[in-house]
Amino acid sequence: MLRLTISILTVLFLFLRPALAAGPFEHGWQLNTESSAIRFISIKKGSIAESSRFAAFSGSISEQGDAKIHIALDSVDTSIDLRNVRMRFLFFETFTYPEATITARIDPDQIADLAAVQRKQVDLPVTLSLHGVEAQLTAPVAVTLLGKDRVAVATVQPIILKLEDFALNPGREKLEEAAGVTITPVGLVSLDLLFDRTAPGSAAVPAGTVTAGAAAALEASGDFSREACTGRFEILSRSRSVNFAPSTARLDANSRGFLDSLSDIIRRCPGMIVEVGGHTDSQGKAAWNMALSEKRAAAVNSYLRKTGIPAERLVSVGYGETTPLVPNNTVQNRAKNRRIEFKVLN
Incomplete structure (x- = not known):
């Protein structure tokens, strides 16, 4: 077009x-x-x-x-x-x-x-x-x-x-x-x-x-309603645009543009506490995956705080391999299960 x-x-x-x-x-x-x-x-x-x-x-x-x-x-x-x-x-x-x-x-x-x-x-x-x-x-x-x-x-x-x-x-x-x-x-x-x-x-x-x-x-200036905030976090959770170096919690540089946009949305949802949830696939030991998911969620939390989001408005949680979106039976499915999700807690 x-x-x-x-x-x-x-x-x-x-x-x-x-x-x-x-x-x-x-x-x-x-x-x-x-x-x-x-x-x-x-x-x-x-x-x-x-x-x-x-x-x-x-x-x-x-x-x-x-x-x-x-x-x-x-x-x-x-x-x-x-x-x-x-x-x-x-x-x-x-x-x-x-x-x-x-x-x-x-x-x-x-x-x-x-x-x-x-x-x-x-x-x-x-x-x-x-x-x-x-x-x-x-x-x-x-x-x-x-x-x-x-x-x-x-x-x-x-x-x-x-x-x-x-x-x-x-x-x-x-x-x-x-x-x-x-x-x-x-x-x-x-x-x-x-x-x-x-x-x-x-x-x-x-x-x-x-x-x-x-x-x-265009995105109107000012704050979003709770419904608009919740809908946005659900959509951003599907983006799969937060990526890390393999088997680490080191954020890929290409994730920054997405996280900066996320930060702006959080800023315009005043008073809401946002959970940053880390998820992995089922490759490797469950305990190692749990620890990796916690570290990745914490890395995103840390980045958002550096953009000016108050620490008390963010909660990072690791879910490991416990909540897959799809079965971990193909390379494509495992990629979908390795993700960072966002949701409003209150």
Whole structure:
């Protein structure tokens, strides 16, 4: 879906050229976020389609014809608060991959006749960067000239993204476990974008700037309700994003982004005491596993205290191998059982 956005931006800037005596990219172009939309459809249970969108994104086209769109993945908006949280933490893993980008170099020859035809379809090569993976795509878009300083770009049909191409299948599996449903391993993305020529002398929006079009999709400031806190801790417990060096209680450096996000949530659940529970698989002796789980829970507790969470708000407990999620009969199942869970105690 992100790739679609970029393709649209590039096309818009291209066809603007024929409408003006000056070059098509003179002064550059800015994405009008208030009048644009980036949506995606997921399919669960084989036939139920759910439409979501991103509320915060920005885009521009340089005077050289380089187009780029930034999408804040934290702004995913499913219209349901805890579903948004699942998408952020379980699927997109925004604590590690906060943004998706779409880039393209626009060839003016593709839209040389736009002024005459007013609307045309263009196959635009774009680069989509999502979840740590960069892929080359071709996005068919319809470009409509609305005036010498305004252009609309829209996907002709939803763009199909295979989740496996962006290492998103593990996140899909976590969503399936959390929601108790099957999810088709593809996403259908559509873009509806409006670009305005940058006014001469005005400052361009810095690269990477994200504009919030709908704050409701973003984490509101202030404290969460008890229900919202409990739901968030249940979701974060399914993330399996707290990892350790094998057979030790030494936190993996890649766990820090997740734990920093967790710390922010705990801070916004005032007065609540949170249990940090350590769990292992059944490999090795039970006593050794119990001790390891206690040390790992204590390591997470210690990290959270260093972020400013008061010690009296955290309780670390080791469960060893006593509460497996699934049988310890495969490598994959044992990985699921080695985990850190969080829950509200009072």
